[in-house]
Amino acid sequence: xxxxxxxxxxxxxxxxxxxxxxxxxxxxxxxxxxxxxxxxxxxxxxxxxxxxxxxxxxxxxxxxxxxxxxxxxxxxxxxxxxxxxxxxxxxxxxxxxxxxxxxxxxxxxxxxxxxxxxxxxxxxxxxxxxxxxxxxxxxxxxxxxxxxxxxxxxxxxxxxxxxxxxxxxxxxxxxxxxxxxxxxxxxxxxxxxxxxxxxxxxxxxx
Ligand code: GAR
Numbered sequence: 001x002x003x004x005x006x007x008x009x010x011x012x013x014x015x016x017x018x019x020x021x022x023x024x025x026x027x028x029x030x031x032x033x034x035x036x037x038x039x040x041x042x043x044x045x046x047x048x049x050x051x052x053x054x055x056x057x058x059x060x061x062x063x064x065x066x067x068x069x070x071x072x073x074x075x076x077x078x079x080x081x082x083x084x085x086x087x088x089x090x091x092x093x094x095x096x097x098x099x100x101x102x103x104x105x106x107x108x109x110x111x112x113x114x115x116x117x118x119x120x121x122x123x124x125x126x127x128x129x130x131x132x133x134x135x136x137x138x139x140x141x142x143x144x145x146x147x148x149x150x151x152x153x154x155x156x157x158x159x160x161x162x163x164x165x166x167x168x169x170x171x172x173x174x175x176x177x178x179x180x181x182x183x184x185x186x187x188x189x190x191x192x193x194x195x196x197x198x199x200x201x202x203x204x205x206x
Contacts, residue, residue, distance in 0.1 A: 001028040001192060004082035006090035007035055009124070011042030012177060013088035013109060013184055018049055020185035027192055032080040034073070036061065036092045052080060061092055070095035077101075086188065087146060091123060096148050104198055106146040107191075109184050111176045113158055114142040118151030128169035128176070139163050139172060141179045143187050145203070156196060156203045157187050 007014050014033065020026045033046040033053040046053040054076050061069065073095060077085075087094075087108040099106060110118060112127045117139075122130065131139045140160035145153035161175045190196050190205055197204045 001084040001188075002080070002082050003028050003030045003084050003086055003188070004032040004034060004077060004080065005030055005042075005086045005088050006094075007033060007040070007042035007088045008037050008091040009040055009042060009089045011040065011045045011088070013180055014042050015045050016181035017086065017088070017185055017188065018045070018051075020188075026185060026189055028084070028188065032076070032082055034076065034090075036090075042089070056092075058092075066095050067097070070097035073098045074101060084191065085146075086184075088184070089124065093150070094146060099146055099148055102146075104145060107156065107187070108144055108146050108151075108153070109180055110142045110144065110151060111139075111173070111180065112142065113138070113140045113160060114144060114151055114155060118142075120150065122151065125169055125173060128172045131163060132167065132169050132172060137163050139176065141176060141183060143184065145198075154198070154201065154203050157183065157205060159183055 005014050018030060030051055033042060033051055034056060035043050036056055036058050038055045043053055056072060085102050085106040112131055117127050117130050138160045140158055142155055143157040144155045147153040159179050161179060163172060195206045
């Protein structure tokens with residue numbers, strides 16, 4: 001697959017995928033990073049690994065209509081011949097035209113067990129803070145298809161970990177990151193091997 005990663009922040013998941021390709025575990029190539037933040041670490045990682053990147057700035061998001069934004073995304077994706085999109089901490093909405101064009105070819109990772117602790121404002125450390133505050137005893141990761149509704153696409157994979165009395169949002173984040181960096185490349189590999197089957201409203205991984 002020719003993967004385009006969308007990322008806005010630290011880029012540790014982006015880096016984990018790059019490493020899996022370097023090691024030969026994944027056969028895909030990352031041919032593009034799209035970010036809204038030119039100063040984020042993910043962009044630095046792309047630059048230092050010779051990966052093309054394109055910025056769709058927050059300013060652009062604010063000033064042009066969604067249809068126009070979609071055209072820009074699709075033009076960039078076409079130019080780089082990307083055929084699969086991996087969201088790795090991308091903090092902006094994806095125009096619906098992009099979702100439609102990449103139906104079942106666009107995935108996201110969320111640092112909790114959806115459908116709990118998802119939705120507006122639930123990203124990064126906010127999620128872990130909400131998990132700790134709620135008193136639940138397990139959390140984990142969810143890898144899911146992206147659809148029109150934030151955090152509501154069909155679930156592909158989940159893995160859980162314990163939340164103990166010693167955990168705060170930062171220790172929980174560390175535990176979750178470990179799971180993310182292992183299982184996101186694993187699931188991308190399942191796509192490469194055509195082991196992800198979408199049947200009506202359910203997804204099966206073999
Ligand atoms: C990851 O923990 C990812 O699950 C989360 O953002 C972090 C990005 O970290 N995504 C969301 O919260 C989406 N709702 P990274 O930049 O180090 O990969």
